[in-house]
Amino acid sequence: MNITVSILLFGGLFFFTGGCIGILRFPDFYSRLHPAGKLDTMGLFLSMTALALYSLGGFSIGEILNGIKIMMIVAFVFITSPTATHAIVDAGVRAGFEPWKKHK
Amino acid sequence: MKIIGLIAVFLCGCLLVYGASDFPGWGDPSSPASTHVSPYYIETTMEFTHVPNIVTSVLADYRGYDTMYETTVIFGAGIACFLLLRVVKKKDPVSRLYRHKATGITLRIKKGGKIPDKSNAFERIDSEWVPYDLIIQISCRLLVPLIQIFALYVIAHGHYSPGGGFQGGVILAASIILIAISYDLRSALKIMSERASAFLSAIGVFIYAGTGALCLLLGANFLDYAALDSLLGSGMVMARSHGILIVEIGVGIAVMAVMICLYYNLSSEGKQDEGL
Incomplete structure (x- = not known):
């Protein structure tokens, strides 16, 4: 159990790190939102699954409820994070940001 | 320098x-x-109030006066924002924009012009209108009931875990403000009118102070919830616990209404005609 939890946690950290590097390194507004929206959601999914598994110590009702609550966080982030990214991109298009191109 | x-x-x-x-x-x-x-506090909270979360019992019972005036301060902030920002004298805008839903044609109707009120084919739009985004509206509509359930959970669960009236009230207000952001101010005003928000903010403070006064009428000190035992019939210790819950509900209602009132006035510059 502990090994599974640590593998999931490190996987989550890997995605979070990728998201951070992506936000810093990508060239323009739209491509920066790509790691911000996707990798954070995936990293959160993996790390929260790890926490839910970790809290399932003896499979009592309270522990199972704790796990369900943690997984509900993931469900809500799955709905809200892409919506927020969509809204920001929409606002960016309306504000007139040009997408980045390699050859100008 | x-x-x-x-x-x-x-x-x-x-x-x-x-x-x-x-x-x-x-x-x-x-x-x-x-x-x-x-x-x-640590040794006697469980014995006297039967509230496992000591912070809540200190906040609403041992220091009930403090929290009552905190709620009053929030109420005062709402009143101050209302008095400073609200434009009481109604000046009709020079023209209003109406959009034909099927074709997307926008009509500008000047003052005194006939407004197509009855027909469903037209909708009123703000002067800084942008097309509604279906994805954002649907996901906000999906989330609002869940946010409200969570807010009630936070208010009711203040006895056992971090939470209480202030936090739950703010989350409740956030659900209404989310509607105002994803739709427009008028749809939020349809759900919760300005009159209702002003009324509820006063009701919340009234519930808090009224609980204290009820204790006074029942022969105990102000805000001494043990006196509510004769009404609730659940024993002195559980009466304190229930008294804390009643007071937290009052705080939640007051905070929610004041936050919504502040948002309405700030987002529309006090006109509450059109805004975010």
Whole structure:
């Protein structure tokens, strides 16, 4: 159990790190939102699954409820994070940001 | 001038560090703060109030006066924002925009012009209107009931875990404000009118102070919830616990209504005609 939890946690950290590097390194507004929206959601999914598994110590009702609550966080982030990214991109298009191109 | 400011800030910082050197250590069991009052709360909260979350019992029972005036301060903030920002004298805008839903044609109807009120083919739009985004509206509509359930959970669960009236009230207000952001101000006003928000903010404070006055009428001290036992019939200790819940509900209602009132006035510059 502990090994599974640590593998999931490190996987989550890997995605979070990728998201951070992506936000810093990508060239323009739209491509920066790509790691911000996707990798954070995936990293959160993996790390929260790890926490839910970790809290399932003896499979009592309270522990199972704790796990369900943690997984509900993931469900809500799955709905809200892409919506927020969509809204920001929409606002960016309306504000007139040009997408980045390699050859100008 | 900048150098003088820097020197003054530096001297103040040195004074603060010098003053802080006399403080007891972090978590020191023999410091004055943790020798007199805190052990009393920690040891007797469960026995007297039957509330496992000591913070809630201190907030709403041991220091009930403090929290009552905090709620009153929030109410006062709402009233102040209303008095400062609200444009009471209604000036009709020079023209209003109506959009034909099927074709997307926008009509500008000047003052005195006939407004197509009855037909469903037209909808009124703000002057800074952008096309509604279906994804954002649907996901906000999906989330609002869940946010409200969570807010009620936070209010009701303040006895057992972090939470209570202030936090739950703010989350409730956030659900209404989310509607105002994803749709427009008029749809939020249809759900919760300005009159209702003003009324509820007063009701919330009234529930808090009224509970205290009820205790006074029942022959105990102001805000001594043990007196509610004769009404609730659940024993002195559980009466304190229920009294805390009643008061937290009052705080939640007041905070929610004041937050919504503040948002309405700030987002529409007090006109509450059109806005975010």
